[in-house]
Amino acid sequence: AQSVAQPEDQVNVAEGNPLTVKCTYSVSGNPYLFWYVQYPNRGLQFLLKYITGDNLVKGSYGFEAEFNKSQTSFHLKKPSALVSDSALYFCAVRDTGDSSYKLIFGSGTRLLVRP
């Protein structure tokens, strides 16, 4: 069965600094990988996805993520963090080798950007 891990409960970064939120996955087939963001008292919003092609994918709000097959990782990055980026970030995976086609979410990482 597929799984996804976000090893950090919280990431703290100063505004203007680069940020990285880590995600690793395990699948039996090929992965479809996603990042979602959740602001307080709101539903999850889609940020970006990797399906195939270029390993570096760009998404909303200046975020990007790099697919690394050998390390089974899909870390979320942003060159310059904003205070408004503070939120809960979820990595998710869909396993093409799993007939259930379920989208499985990681446990979430809280990003805190201080002014």
Next chain:
Amino acid sequence: DTAVSQTPKYLVTQMGNDKSIKCEQNLGHDTMYWYKQDSKKFLKIMFSYNNKELIINETVPNRFSPKSPDKAHLNLHINSLELGDSAVYFCASSQGFWVNTGELFFGEGSRLTVL
């Protein structure tokens, strides 16, 4: 005009009661989901319907019963509520299930508190 809307947004009730949460989407999608987010923010899929047909039914107590009267609606009924049912329940939708890569549109959540 909210794409995925859930009602009620907040629900406080006593143990043993029966309650329902309603979800409607106006995106024209044919697949809808219920996810449960616990107090630690862990997000887990409960059910998925595609064209009113149940296609995902996770290991959820049979006190939980989803109902999809049409493609635009997916309601969740919970019988004999227990303390452990306290959580935020998210409805989501997508265009297609088997062909969809995994980009979901989420409602804002329904916070259920069982006393």
